[in-house]
Amino acid sequence: MSDHELQLLSIGFTVGAYFMLLTQVAFRMLDDRRDRKALRAAEALPEAARQRADA
Numbered sequence: 001m002s003d004h005e006l007q008l009l010s011i012g013f014t015v016g017a018y019f020m021l022l023t024q025v026a027f028r029m030l031d032d033r034r035d036r037k038a039l040r041a042a043e044a045l046p047e048a049a050r051q052r053a054d055a
Helices: 005-055
Strands: none
Touching: none
């Protein structure tokens, strides 16, 4: 392999690694939002049941 090919290979690897890191960060943020939404919904269920029982 020539020096130029090795440079292209290393640049491609670096760009791919950064892309994978970016997608992991983005999907982790989306997943956290879904988790928080599910947690709020789960916490609201007992309160709603108590309000129905009081009514």
